[in-house]
Amino acid sequence: MRAQTLRQYLSVHTWAGIVAGFALFIAMLGGALTVFHHEIERWEQPATRHAPMTLAQTEQLAEMVRAKYPAAREQMGVVLPSHSSTPFAYWQATNGDWMQARLGPSAAGAEPSLVIGNARPGLSSTLNALHYSLSIPTYGLYLMGVVSLFYGMALISGVIVHLPRVTRDIFALRPGRNLKRFWQDAHNAIGVLSLPFHIVFALTGALLCLSLPLMMAFNVVTFEGKLMSEIPQVTGAVPAKVAPVDGKPLDLQAILARAEHAAPDMEATAVAWTGYGKPDAVAEVYGEANNSLGVFAAVAVRLNDGEIVGQHSPGARDTNHAVMSMVYGAHFGNFAGDAMRWVYFVLGLMGAVLVYSGNLLWLESRRKRNAALQPANLRWMAKATAGVFLGTCLGIAVAFVGALVAPGMTALSIFVATLAVSVMFAALTAPAVAATGLLVATALVCVAIPVVDAAVTPDNLVRSLASGDGVLAGVDLIAVVCAVIFALFARATWQRARRGDPNSVWARPALANGQTLRDTDTASTTERATDARADNTPMTTTLPEQPDPART
């Protein structure tokens, strides 16, 4: 390939990565954790950890919502207790807003209260919302769809750039003095070895986020306006017309029994009613099918007599439903049990490392090798990288602690506040200090997760392990593992700051002039130059006091 073409792809790769990198990192980290959405959901609510809601309570929730909100009779869904430890109902209000309701705590014997909210407040839901929309209402979803496309473009161009050396370098990881080489190897190895999964994530992510705009575009551009009316039949299980029948609406238990009979391999996760109380009312039971990449399945039950009026599940569906189901399965990683979910968890984390190392490479390849004061754009990029990427890690860790310590606060507000403080901290200090400080803080907060779990809930890591409760113990254990990893990263970052090449944004700013670890810009003194290794310090110039263009 011509050198000029390779350069083109390299700049496409660079800019796609830099533009989408920050959002992508949050998406990757949030997505990796969302693999264990229901585990975290159970962990974050100590009251219902060992007493999940019953089906009868779910039915009661649905009845209370129907009684209070007539719009919910037309269309409403509930998540089942088998799928979520605190089921909720969702419906669309007459003004088009999506509403949600849960059963509130109540005194024994008394009628439970209804907690209404159109936002999901919990930790696990917040992580999920950060994953698919950065928790931005409405447009965040489309933003992340575009970010997915950038991600896809970065993957394609990255592979093309790396192609000439891919066979030689695939298992190479060269630690040593040349840090750029090391990061490059790590970045390439992760990118190439997990490429198939990353392509799947990028494509299915774009599809899931942009399905509505895409359908609208196809409707206008290619299908002559005939597409939109087909969508309900193409994606759902309910046929366009249901023969009306008189009778009394079945209860949840009966609906689930009918669905189980029709699709024995499906584990029901949610039920949605349409036209409750009418002769043609239908309950659609959604679920996850075993042993198929196309996990997503549904059975439509006529509500008044329990007749199965529609179904799509493995072996009983057309191409449209099969492909849709596979898009879900391939993205969520819930198609082959817990082992595959762990694989997806690790792949998601690796994706975050991929994005992070991409930013580090961007900085490293623009580093001025013989100037202690790096250009302002590099310094600010380093600050942004430390502040946003590591601030995201810290924010998520603090949100875990906050979920138990301050259940009244929303996880999103805790996350956003922590992220804002982290970015401010990074803006005010040198990149090396910011990165080390945030890594240390994240490690400490990760340690605090099992500590808080032991302090404010009746459970603790030892008890959970002893009773074989893998879910509760798992969250605590992962926090401990993360604490160790973040501590190691902090140590490495600080060692580089002290002993690494002083001509770098990651070098520790000089302690000269009695200044503390501020972003001093007077940078290296000769003392630091001798401190560093002789071979990578060709000439260290002691710079006089300079005005900082970024600060003025």
Next chain:
Amino acid sequence: MWSRTFAGLVLGFFAAMALCGAIAYMTPAGWKTAIIPVIALFPLVWLGLFAAVYASRTATRAWIGLGATTVVAWAALLLARAVW
């Protein structure tokens, strides 16, 4: 660079849209049975065409090449829609 990007963004989009639509109309059981598969195919086709424009020697060639692809794709779509 920007010229190529714009070509990939606009022409690539319409070429991919038309190609996916043509495939849907050409499936034996009719386009309604292939709606989701072709929508799922679309990002891949678009990104593929998008990435291909950067391989061209000049931006003009990128516009001509992708423009021709778009015309062919639309011809295929209109033909497939009329015949099937």
